[in-house]
Amino acid sequence: xxxxxxxxxxxxxxxxxxxxxxxxxxxxxxxxxxxxxxxxxxxxxxxxxxxxxxxxxxxxxxxxxxxxxxxxxxxxxxxxxxxxxxxxxxxxxxxxxxxxxxxxxxxxxxxxxxxxxxxxxxxxxxxxxxxxxxxxxxxxxxxxxxxxxxxxxxxxxxxxxxxxxxxxxxxxxxxxxxxxxxxxxxxxxxxxxxxxxxxxxxxxxxxxxxxxxxxxxxxxxxxxxxxxxxxxxxxxxxxxxxxxxxxxxxxxxxxxxxxxxxxxxxxxxxxxxxxxxxxxxxxxxxxxxxxxxxxxxxxxxxxxxxxxxxxxxxxxxxxxxxxxxxxxxxxxxxxxxxxxxxxxxxxxxxxxxxxxxxxxxxxxxxxxxxxxxxxxxxxxxxxxxxxxxxxxxxxxxxxxxxxxxxxxxxxxxxxxxxxxxxxxxxxxxxxxxxxxxxxxxxxxxxxxxxxxxxxxxxxxxxxxxxxxxxxxxxxxxxxxxxxxxxxxxxxxxxxxxxxxxxxxxxxxxxxxxxxxxxxxxxxxxxxxxxxxxxxxxxxxxxxxxxxxxxxxxxxxxxxxxxxxxxxxxxxxxxxxxxxxxxxxxxxxxxxxxxxxxxxxxxxxxxxxxxxxxxxx
Numbered sequence: 326x327x328x329x330x331x332x333x334x335x336x337x338x339x340x341x342x343x344x345x346x347x348x349x350x351x352x353x354x355x356x357x358x359x360x361x362x363x364x365x366x367x368x369x370x371x372x373x374x375x376x377x378x379x380x381x382x383x384x385x386x387x388x389x390x391x392x393x394x395x396x397x398x399x400x401x402x403x404x405x406x407x408x409x410x411x412x413x414x415x416x417x418x419x420x421x422x423x424x425x426x427x428x429x430x431x432x433x434x435x436x437x438x439x440x441x442x443x444x445x446x447x448x449x450x451x452x453x454x455x456x457x458x459x460x461x462x463x464x465x466x467x468x469x470x471x472x473x474x475x476x477x478x479x480x481x482x483x484x485x486x487x488x489x490x491x492x493x494x495x496x497x498x499x500x501x502x503x504x505x506x507x508x509x510x511x512x513x514x515x516x517x518x519x520x521x522x523x524x525x526x527x528x529x530x531x532x533x534x535x536x537x538x539x540x541x542x543x544x545x546x547x548x549x550x551x552x553x554x555x556x557x558x559x560x561x562x563x564x565x566x567x568x569x570x571x572x573x574x575x576x577x578x579x580x581x582x583x584x585x586x587x588x589x590x591x592x593x594x595x596x597x598x599x600x601x602x603x604x605x606x607x608x609x610x611x612x613x614x615x616x617x618x619x620x621x622x623x624x625x626x627x628x629x630x631x632x633x634x635x636x637x638x639x640x641x642x643x644x645x646x647x648x649x650x651x652x653x654x655x656x657x658x659x660x661x662x663x664x665x666x667x668x669x670x671x672x673x674x675x676x677x678x679x680x681x682x683x684x685x686x687x688x689x690x691x692x693x694x695x696x697x698x699x700x701x702x703x704x705x706x707x708x709x710x711x712x713x714x715x716x717x718x719x720x721x722x723x724x725x726x727x728x729x730x731x732x733x734x735x736x737x738x739x740x741x742x743x744x745x746x747x748x749x750x751x752x753x754x755x756x757x758x759x760x761x762x763x764x765x766x767x768x769x770x771x772x773x774x775x776x777x778x779x780x781x782x783x784x785x786x787x788x789x790x791x792x793x794x795x796x797x798x799x800x801x802x803x804x805x806x807x808x809x810x811x812x813x814x815x816x817x818x819x820x821x822x823x824x825x826x827x828x829x830x831x832x833x834x835x836x837x838x839x840x841x842x843x844x845x846x847x848x849x850x851x852x853x854x855x856x857x858x859x860x861x862x863x864x865x866x867x868x869x870x871x872x873x874x875x876x877x878x879x880x881x882x883x884x885x886x887x888x889x890x891x892x893x894x895x896x897x898x899x900x901x902x903x904x905x906x907x908x909x910x911x912x913x914x915x916x917x918x919x920x921x922x923x924x925x926x927x928x929x930x931x932x933x934x935x936x937x938x939x940x941x
Contacts, residue, residue: 380622380632382430382639385442386485388416390423390449390457392696392727393657393874395667420453420727421852421872425641427460431467439464440618440633441473441486448481450696450728451558452747452837455565456851461488470621474614477501483604484562487569493614494605499595502578502604505559507551507936511541520766524792526800527758528808530831534935535758550833551936554751557836558940561749572603648867649689651859652682655874656693656708659933660700660733662925670697672704676711678873683715688871690721690863692855693741698934699732701926702757702807709814712740721862725855726750726846731834731934735845736811739818742862745855746837746846753840754934755815756832757807759800761929765791800929807930819844834934 394417430436439461449457465471465488473486477498486492494500516523516538523538533547543551563574570577579587584598591597599605609617618631625632658669665671682688693712699705716722724730724738726746731754738744746752765775768789779785782793809823816826821844829835829843840846848854860868 378625378632378634379435379437380625380634381438381440381618382426382436383440383442383633383635384423384427385445385635385637386418386423387445387637388418389447390420390453391417391657392420392453392694393655394419420449420456422641423457423636424460426636426639427457427464429641430639431464431469436469436634437622438470438472439489440622440631441471441489442475443473443478443482443485444475446482446485448479451484451562451749452726452728452851454481454484455747455749457485458488458565458569459851459853461485465490472618472621474618476611480562484566487566491607492605493607493609493617494596494599495610496596496608498599500599500604503581504578505555505562505940507555507940509537509543509935511537511543513537513539513541516762520764520770522763522766522791524761524763524797524800525758526760526797526804528756528805528831530833533832534931534933535760537935538760538762547936554834554836554839555940557838558749561836570603576602577604644869646869646871648869649863649865650685650687650871651856651863651865651868652685652688652691653856653870653872654678654682654691654693655696655872656734656737657696657727660697660704660708660737662701662704662707662927670700670704670708672701672707676707679708679711679715682873683711683718683720688720689865689868690723690859691715692723692725692852692859692870693738694725694727694852694855695730695734695738696727697731697734697737698729698937699734699736699754699932701733702736702930702932703926703928705733705736705932708737709740712737716740716742721859723855723859723862725852726752726837729934729937731937732756732832732932734934736814736932739814741818743848743855743858744846745848745850745858746840747851748836748838748849750837750840750846751834751934751937752837753829753835753843753845754832754932754937755811755826755830757804757811757930757932759804759929759931761792761800763788763790763792765789803928804930807932811932815845834937 427439430439461471470491471489473489473492475482475486475493475498476495478486478494478500480502483500483502525535525539527535530546533544533551536544536547560574563577566577567574575583578584587598587602588595591601596605596608600608615631618633621631623632624630654675656670656675660670660672662672665674679691679693682691691712712722721743722741724741724744726734726738726744728747728750730738730746730750730752735752735755768774773789775787775789777785782795783799785793786796812823812826812830815821815830816823819826829845835843835845837846837849841849848858856870
């Protein structure tokens with residue numbers, strides 16, 4: 326019996342030792358990997374830039390283009406080099422890095438042309454793509470060719486491809502042009518079934534951000550307003566393509582029925598349709614495209630492909646800091662209280678950046694790049710107040726509007742000396758709302774009740790109790806006060822009366838060209854125009870741009886690189902279980918819930934445009 330006991334004890338003893346060994350081995354392996362990745366990143370960051378091979382610059386944009394990525398482009402390159410991370414269509418690329426890459430390549434003797442390979446390009450807002458297109462046009466004008474190659478093109482991919490000298494398409498491919506649409510989820514029936522009480526406080530006929538809580542469909546006012554601006558975006562899209570391809574907008578897209586009629590005559594041959602309507606220049610197989618690229622750019626024996634340098638391997642040299650500095654501060658994403666988080670504008674973080682730029686004697690002007698649908702009124706006011714202080718300190722402030730500068734995005738633009746918007750910017754949406762949900766009826770239906778005492782109705786607020794009438798009245802008063810302040814800020818900024826601003830406010834969304842006609846912006850243009858205006862106002866002859874943003878710490882960079890690589894190396898079946906769902910319906914639910922879930926205004930007041938970023 327004692328022998329059996331010793332055997333059992335020994336078995337568990339050695340099993341425990343084995344488990345400890347495995348645990349320590351895994352931890353040590355992870356530590357070694359962490360050290361190697363850290364050393365690799367340090368070496369990459371401090372290595373001297375290599376001259377690119379003579380040939381093409383391959384503009385193989387992977388993922389989306391944004392004003393301010395969560396992780397720097399260079400870190401993504403290092404992750405791929407060290408850990409072999411595959412392409413990720415959710416990767417973010419800096420708009421300004423892409424443009425700087427093209428502009429440097431224009432003057433680089435080793436770069437003899439550009440090849441657009443956009444199969445992994447997931448899109449960007451129209452002003453951003455127009456800015457990239459401008460850089461491509463400059464490249465073409467220098468005498469160097471731009472070619473686009475692809476099996477198929479979606480609308481975003483084709484927009485960039487249209488700037489090429491020549492577009493190739495696979496004989497089995499298509500140019501998928503279908504128009505723009507915007508959709509939101511509506512919860513009224515669901516909330517009614519769950520017996521959730523929704524208390525809405527708003528000012529603005531067109532303030533549609535609250536409609537998902539109180540309707541099952543879009544209101545007529547919101548439908549009329551959204552139809553106007555989305556129609557203008559589509560017409561501008563067609564006009565740009567038509568100009569690039571030297572055809573008419575009707576040739577680019579003859580309407581759904583016209584497209585169907587043409588395809589029926591061609592037996593459904595989408596590639597032949599694209600060629601016949603001059604959307605592309607040549608139909609060719611991948612082998613034929615490769616042969617043409619080899620003939621143009623030469624052969625690379627090592628890669629066994631035409632000679633090229635990927636944009637992710639092309640090192641952009643930082644220009645010399647000559648002259649005075651123009652600070653560039655980017656407000657990219659929804660505006661929330663507190664510190665900045667990836668994809669969001671932190672009111673405190675942005676205000677601190679503005680303050681640092683204001684107090685820096687080398688900074689002579691500020692360009693605020695706004696690409697935001699708005700958000701917290703309190704956070705917007707924190708940013709606006711600091712901008713006002715910078716202007717009062719004698720530093721000219723110019724706002725450059727990107728894809729969106731709506732609601733809170735316009736609120737923070739009001740202190741500007743000058744506002745530059747793209748014709749396709751979505752701006753305005755001057756209105757305020759508040760939402761409070763309570764679940765007293767839901768709990769009552771399952772036999773749960775809340776009761777207690779309070780010194781005043783204003784103190785008796787809980788999600789499990791009905792909202793006291795006094796609180797409802799106070800909320801509506803604060804919302805109306807916030808709207809009045811918003812209108813007055815705009816009126817003072819634009820030198821108009823509050824009545825004039827109220828007539829074009831009410832939550833109405835305007836495109837940049839309509840905003841210019843209504844006096845909400847000073848001129849139409851892009852980021853370059855905003856910088857030129859800032860230099861003019863500051864009376865600078867020479868200057869350099871200083872992008873004011875917090876860089877990630879070395880440890881953050883290591884872990885971000887490793888997490889991205891782990892995601893890329895997982896099998897597709899396992900990636901489906903990661904937090905970012907792949908199904909379109911799930912993505913839509915998550916995206917809309919994320920917009921509401923991050924709202925953290927201490928007074929529950931929001932200047933937010935729900936539909937501005939939902940164009941597809």
